[in-house]
Amino acid sequence: MNWYKWLPVLMIASSAGPAIAIFFLAEESHGWRTLWNMLGAVLKIVLMGVLFYEVHLGREIAFHVPLMPGLTFKLHADSLSLLFAGLSTVLWFLTTIYAIGYLEHSPHRSRFFGFFSLCVSTTIGIAMAGNLITLLIFYEFLSLTTWPLVVHRGNPTSIAAGNRYLVYTLGGGALLLLGVVWLQTLVGEIDFVARGGLSALEAGTHNDLRLIFTMLVLGFGVKAALVPLHGWLPGAMVAPAPVSALLHAVAVVKAGAFGIVRVVYDIFGIEFCERLGVLEPLAGLAALTILFGSWRALTQDDLKRRLAYSTVSQVSYIVLGAAVFGPKATIGGIVHLVHQGLMKITLFFCAGNFAEELGLHRVSELDGVGRRMPWTMAAFTVGALGMIGVPPVAGFVSKWYLGWGALEAGMPWVIAVLALSSLLNAGYFLPILYAGWFAERTSPWPATHGAPFPGTSIHFPPDSPANMGGPSATETCANPPAKLPREPLMPPTRGKHRASHEAGAPTAIVFGSEGSPSVPGGLSPASTSTAAWEISPLLLAPPLVTAGLSLLAGIFAGSSFSPLYWARFIMMGEY
Amino acid sequence: MNHAPVLVVLLPLLAALTSLLLPYRLAPWLFSGCLAGVGGLLIPLYQRLIATGVFRYRIGGWGWPLGIDFYLDGTGFIMLAMTWALLAGIGWYSLAYFRGRPAAAHFWPLLLLVWAALDNLFLTADVFNMYVTLELLGLLSVALIALAGTSDAFSAALRYLLAALGGSMCYLLGVAMIYSASGTLDWVFLRTVLTEGPRAAMALALVTAGLMLKSAIFPLHFWLPRAHANAPAPVSALLSSLMVKASFYIALRMWLWIFPGVLHTHVAGPLLGLLGAGAILYGSLLALRQDRLKLLIAYSTVAQLGYLFVFFALSMHPEDVTPALQAVVFFALSHAFAKAALFMGAGVVQRTLGHDSLDRLAGCAQRLPQIVFSFGVAGVSLIGLPPSGGFVGKYLLIDTAIRERQWFWAGVLAVGGLLAGAYVFKILARAMADGLSPTFAPHLASITAPSHVLPDGAPKAAGDTFPAPATVATGPTAPTEGPTTSFTPPTTSAPDPGISRHPTPAPPAAAISAAMTAVPAEAAPPDRGLVWSTWTLAMTAFLLGLLALHPLQMIAIGAPETGPRLPGSEILK
Known part of the structure; x- marks a missing residue:
């Protein structure tokens, strides 16, 4: 038994474990949640280092479990998977820090961080998948774990974006499934090997293979946002910023691109693709x-x-x-x-x-x-x-x-x-x-913190767009205003307006009424903000x-x- | 343990009879005893099956052709194990559901009888004995549906009774014809005794028609949605997960074990498959149009049963019979877990919110996080996404379809998954929509310590988390912090005092209407047993795909060697 063959599993578990722990945490246990998050993120970086070292030593790292008759669940670490996994690991670490700072006081943090960590586990799974069926499993799972993050705000805009996202990803997933099954019926189980393993097939199957290639590329192309399958991506921007940053800039779209790279290089082989003319x-x-x-x-x-x-x-x-x-x-x-x-x-x-x-x-x-x-x-x-x-x-x-x-x-x-x-x-x-x-x-900032960090309470100047229901913001986002002002649900101590802003909802934390001691954001923010950081260091x-x-x-x-x-x-x- | 097969039936039967004699409070104990007993008996059955393969058991030592024999193969064992596991889950749920309710006095004996009948059905080798258990299951279901005590439930139960009687009557006629044609009723031997001819064809047609009526295959599904949606939640779970599988199981035996050697079933197979395809499309579309949670889930059962019948179109080539059988039995297994979890979850929603209207589920994800989570993971199994059991079943079905180059069926299976996705995420999207009160969200941790989320604890929790809004907000505030008043759904359109908690100068009408649709905060959180039993079954369905290998190998034990008879292929005698 070689211990290092468990490394890919540990890589996945190092964020899946904290995810499960976080699901069971109460909303208020901020410290525990941060601890679990950081623990997982640091552990994953350490594991990544070990993995690079082991691969550097030239060890074959592969983990197999039989899944169904004739199908194996296989994780492995080749150079391409390390590239993607390394990227996700490092960026997850940074995004976790960012998200902790960003979501400090918004609701449903346990749910958010739980699914967020699951998404990263899934991305690592995509990176480490050693054969097509394993890649398919993680790829589909990614759609499921990102959906709760897209609809996280729970307002009509995000629900609509979530529905759109599902239509695209489930459709793509179904196409991918058909392609994968078809390919497996032709050649049996498909491991990822450099230069691909299909070139030996006789010429009679080449038309089938072209069709399969198309299905696989379109299936992965949904997440890679290839035109005309890109429609979900701009809408999915209603999600909180860390989600947009990590998932919609890195993990999800990269999963699609990575899938296409795998299909071209490690399933078909680039030379065979060239011969097929695809x-x-x-x-x-x-x-x-x-x-x-x-x-x-x-x-x-x-x-x-x-x-x-x-x-x-x-x-x-x-x-x-x-x-x-x-x-x-x-x-x-x-x-x-x-x-x-x-x-x-x-x-x-x-x-x-x-x-x-x-x-x-x-x-x-x-x-x-x-x-x-x-x-x-x-x-x-x-x-x-x-x-x-x-x-x-x-x-x-x-x-x-x-x-x-x-x-x-x-x-x-x-x-x-x-x-x-x-x-x-x-x-x-x-x-x-x-x-x-x-x-x-020439105009005041739409909204600013009275004391940026650590803030106490925020006040909007009476005439700021936010105070007027932010029609400009809502229109340009193409997001209709949410039915409900959500902010009262959040503790106004260091009230954040981003929730509603991103969703395009009118902001309503604290309305600076006439004569209220609000700090005008405006042109002289320096008086309050230059003393500290321009924004929280997190x-x-x-x-x-x-x-x-x-x-x-x-x-x-x-x-x-x-x-x-x-x-x-x-x-x-x-x- | 030589008598384990018969004990598996006798134990629940005796417990049912005993429970009628004892005070009804003891019935759950009897049920638990049965769970332990039958669970213990399944182990030697399993070992024997692995060691020696299929085997017969002669009841009373009589043996065929005089007595009734039990016959156990892999498929039968999976069905027995499924029955056991689901009854464990449903029993756990019912314990909380029927606590302190008069219906409990009837529920437990009926449940035990259902168990005995199901075990008998999955074990017996006699097609007439199958009829008896089928009839018994039908009558028990009627009684169970009527336990809800509403007039809707009574009329649904009556409808079900008529359909069930019609179905069993058809089946009985078919069995009579089989007997007159062959002189035996043992399905293991029928294959060799029955001869080709109009009588056999007629018998197959009658039996199939009866079973289709009983398993509610499109277009004979008319009775199912109302019956399943109006029954009490544990009963709905039982009906949708196990009862429909019983008649499907008989159909499987008929079509795979008995008639393939006798008739050219390849003509009729695709016909059944087409009905299945119709069920998938029609059931899913109707599920999408429902506005009640339980009706949606019931129509989803109509759709999912379609997959089981698509199987008959896919098992046409001898080499595909075993993979297709593995696929369909595994599919039935995972559907049972997923569907039971969905109905149980719907029961919790109904208990907690007082309704199961889809339009008023907003805020559910905060109030009942585990239940919404269960909907999600069980739904994943229905859609057939990895790593769920539904994925494995569907993967194998599509695999068979593509290997046979039957593109139509592969397409139907894929589209069915997308439609299932549409109705599952319809539930989830409604539940994820924001209600008013995340403060009162009983989170997973809070459920285990319910004092935090009980209504009397809520004001405290709210006060702890939020500084009193009036001190921060500059909007017009009426300092009403008591959430019990804040979040009572206003009965009039007048601004509720609770709305002024929000520092919105004037509460927009939208906020009020949303408050009306939001979850009433004063409702007590659901019982832990209800929640965790649902969660467990849902997670089982979800993770079943990862444990698929061994069950699939089990199903292959005793699978028929040949497929349906094709023209020109020799008849195996």
């Missing part, structure tokens, strides 16, 4: 998604929706990398799995901070925010520049390799797509940066760390610790 249509779909997502992002005023469409576009870089035949493109696609995760989570953390601290939800409200929250804005800038592809941020490395790979593969049109997409990226990110750093603030540290990591991943791309090095290592196995 890569060109996939590349076309990815290119379409890249351009469409960027195009839609241009016109969004709601910051989170803009970031969501940007996710739609950026995740397809990974798919594009998988669909262009050639080692360089492979490297570009796989490394973007990590790079996009780091940059996008930074952006979502920052968007959460703007909403949290100043009540800013729309791009048009961001004027002058850089002077009020310089650190957050700096992190946002790094993420945004990375997305555009400005060196030395990590995004540049991905785009460089993708372009190089396209040339290598003789697909120069991909370069045009990349250039156009970068242009569009710049088109929707640079105005934000300009507004944040250079624009003059909320500031995660974006700074991820922004730093995106920079480091770009600057030290050539070192042997970088994601690029690892991606190159993965590529070696596939050609």
